[in-house]
Amino acid sequence: MSKVYVFDHPLIQHKLTYIRDKHTGTKEFRELVEEVATLMAFEITRDLPLQEVEIETPVSKAKAKVIAGKKLGIIPILRAGIGMVDGILKLIPAAKVGHIGLYRDPETLKPVEYYVKLPTDVEERDFIVVDPMLATGGSAVEAIRALKKRGAKNIKFMCLIAAPEGVEAVQQAHPDVDIYIAALDEKLNDHGYIVPGLGDAGDRLFGTK
Ligand SMILES: O=P(O)(O)OC[C@H]1O[C@H](OP(=O)(O)OP(=O)(O)O)[C@H](O)[C@@H]1O
Ligand SMILES: O=c1cc[nH]c(=O)[nH]1
Numbered sequence: 001m002s003k004v005y006v007f008d009h010p011l012i013q014h015k016l017t018y019i020r021d022k023h024t025g026t027k028e029f030r031e032l033v034e035e036v037a038t039l040m041a042f043e044i045t046r047d048l049p050l051q052e053v054e055i056e057t058p059v060s061k062a063k064a065k066v067i068a069g070k071k072l073g074i075i076p077i078l079r080a081g082i083g084m085v086d087g088i089l090k091l092i093p094a095a096k097v098g099h100i101g102l103y104r105d106p107e108t109l110k111p112v113e114y115y116v117k118l119p120t121d122v123e124e125r126d127f128i129v130v131d132p133m134l135a136t137g138g139s140a141v142e143a144i145r146a147l148k149k150r151g152a153k154n155i156k157f158m159c160l161i162a163a164p165e166g167v168e169a170v171q172q173a174h175p176d177v178d179i180y181i182a183a184l185d186e187k188l189n190d191h192g193y194i195v196p197g198l199g200d201a202g203d204r205l206f207g208t209k
């Protein structure tokens with residue numbers, strides 16, 4: 001069964017409060033989502049392997065550590081996942097970015113795929129799939145399935161806010177995929193929105209409502 005990690009760092013929780021607030025405008029919302037993504041990337045990369053190198057400081061020779069050549073890929077689920085990408089790239093600039101376009105049908109709440117573009121060397125990379133919201137879990141389950149279908153083996157899923165239903169759906173469908181979240185909320189409402197949540201992440205990021 002996949003593990004669930006809730007990043008309860010005070011800076012993440014503080015920023016998340018302003019992200020949730022309906023009075024926060026598009027510019028600030030976008031900046032805060034990016035900042036939280038950076039902080040979450042710091043936590044999620046905790047297990048990256050290191051290798052020893054020799055360097056010279058101005059004082060002496062030294063053995064020091066650098067990240068061993070691990071190939072990483074970031075996969076935002078369009079649209080809202082895009083808001084997290086730059087924040088992650090600040091810490092892992094060499095990561096490649098693939099895109100999976102899905103929207104949730106407002107009637108059925110089922111994900112509809114409309115775009116997939118991945119790095120060519122999918123089989124050699126470890127992936128972090130990102131989306132601010134994990135609601136019913138349909139979009140995350142489908143995005144991870146699309147990634148596995150093309151050869152990805154090592155996948156993590158990272159989001160800002162999750163509903164218990166979404167966590168369970170990902171765990172059921174993909175028991176090998178660990179889930180990293182900033183907050184686990186109470187429930188979904190009748191329209192499949194997370195309560196209390198933050199509203200529609202895509203619309204708030206891009207000002208489309
Ligand atoms: O867990 P689920 O029930 O599938 O819901 C979560 C999905 O809903 C939102 O996307 P949306 O369909 O609004 O598309 P958008 O990003 O283009 O606005 C969100 O960004 C997730 O991708
Ligand atoms: O609360 C929710 C649920 C799905 N998608 C969103 O953007 N917000």
Ligand SMILES: [Mg+2]
Pocket residue numbers: 080200201202203
């Ligand atoms: Mg949306």
